[in-house]
Amino acid sequence: MAKPSGSNGDDQSATDMETQKALVDIDSCQNEIDALNEKASEEILLVEQKYNKLRKPFFEKRNEIIMRIPNFWVTAFVNHPQIQLDESEEDCLTHLKKLEVEEFEDIKSGYKINFHFEENPFLKNEVISKEFHLGLSDPLSSSTPINWKEGQDLTKKNGNAKGRKRPHEMGGFFSWFLNNDDPCSDEIAEVIKDDIWPNPLQYYLMELDGGEDEDAEEDIVIMEEQEEDEEANDEEELIEDEDVGEGDEEAYASEEEAEKSGG
Amino acid sequence: MAKPSGSNGDDQSATDMETQKALVDIDSCQNEIDALNEKASEEILLVEQKYNKLRKPFFEKRNEIIMRIPNFWVTAFVNHPQIQLDESEEDCLTHLKKLEVEEFEDIKSGYKINFHFEENPFLKNEVISKEFHLGLSDPLSSSTPINWKEGQDLTKKNGNAKGRKRPHEMGGFFSWFLNNDDPCSDEIAEVIKDDIWPNPLQYYLMELDGGEDEDAEEDIVIMEEQEEDEEANDEEELIEDEDVGEGDEEAYASEEEAEKSGG
Secondary structure, X not given: OOOOOOOOHHHHHHHHHHHHHHHHHHHXXXXXXXXXXXXXXXXXXXXHHHXXXXXXXXXXXXXXXXXXXXXXXXXXXXXXXXXXXXXXXXXXXXXXXXXXXXXXXXXHHEXXXXXEEOOOOOEOOOEEEEEEEOOOOOOEEEEOOOOEOOOOOHHHHOOOOOEOOOHHHHOOHHHHHHOOOOHHHOHHHXXXXXXXXXXXXXXXXXXXXXXXXXXXXXXXXXXXXXXXXXXXXXXHHHOOOOOOOOOOOOOOOOHHHHHHHHO | OOOOOOOOHHHHHHHHHHHHHHHHHHHHHHHHHHHHHHHHHHHHHHHXXXXXXXXXXXXXXXXXXXXXXXXXXXXXXXXXXXXOOEHHHXXXXXXXXXXXXXXXXXXXXXXXXXXXXXXXXXXXXXXXXXXXXXXXXXXXXXXXXXXEOOOOOHHHHOOOOOEOOOHHHHOOHHHHHHOOOOHHHOHHHHHHHHHHOOOXXXXXHHHHHHOOOHHHHHHOOOXXXXXXXXXXXXXXXXXXXXXXXXXXXXXXXXXXXXXXXXX
């Protein structure tokens, strides 16, 4: 390995002294850089908190509208490539009327996903939640215990049900929900929080677009907007780091088209 | 798949109309959320730009100090687990006196890495730069052409030199430097920008700590500070998302210890 020049006697000591002094100076300079990094993080956190508050009423309004669409959430889930549901889970989730993702005030510390169910043959719970506390020295997640109706425990039915899309990968929706072994790498929770929740419409529309469900497809027209405007494209690149709002342009359903075909 | 209830005649039409209307409403709500996301991104960009400016003088000061330490950069590079140098490259990089990473004003649009060399037997260039323009619709990177001294082209010597650590993975430092085939997934450039540049001291010290270089090690004492204070730990967790400043606490060389052992 490369070594400092002057490798014997007093010269060596002098070199070492100088190096040692320089290392200390670098370290103290680095501390100032680190302090700035910390301040930057704090300011960014404040911005994120501010916009979380500003977004909240829109997410609530969106949830109100979503409740007017039968099977919205189960459709979005089924269409998401990383979510696997077996048939009985899919039946159960047709009764999922509301989904909520709440980030904790200190965004980095964790979040909570609430699943609100209408009266259904499977669950007694009206709401089940899974929450993640990731800011702790020992991160943890916890889930509401599920009160299954008699003989309806879907975690016990998994072996019998015919899998729709590789159920072994996810191990079943409710098995995922109840599993809190590894809170820091819960991919399904992250998919719900970072992908489905920021823009569920794109996943709801995916199937109608893809055309498995012919009846529904006939009467719903999806218009794909081509963004040819270069300025608009540049703006999009500017904000590409935000992993929310993706795919929105493509999933746009125009009001005029809707009235034409639906009426 | 789950379907909307009421699947024939006028009921069906009415349901579809209602669903269609709701989809349009969700889309318009989603547009408002997206606009907020965009605003949040812009504000975060402003914070990042501000702190980039504030950090700059400290990075410059750090570079001045680093130049007092022989072989600082080559040592940091050799010690980094993702950087592979063969022996002649290592010899060449002992003449690398200054490294700079400049993020462009619009941080997301790209960055430039400058390598400053002292007079040496390999390169005629004093500075070679590799820069990344990632905000373009067609991202690109470019490198300063290297003026090798007679018979010293290290990209042609690679086959002969004995590899120090799996040189096939990186394909040689200068081959990496000159290769601009895939600017969006240049792992080495990202290692330099996001890992080495934010805190090079930890990599410089790694080897001295590990003890390959006994002469130097004898006279340099690295003190590992144990952060037992719980409050300090909590603060660190708060800013863990910033991928800069890591390992700084561990790489601390105390001034008193240095004087004691060096004098």
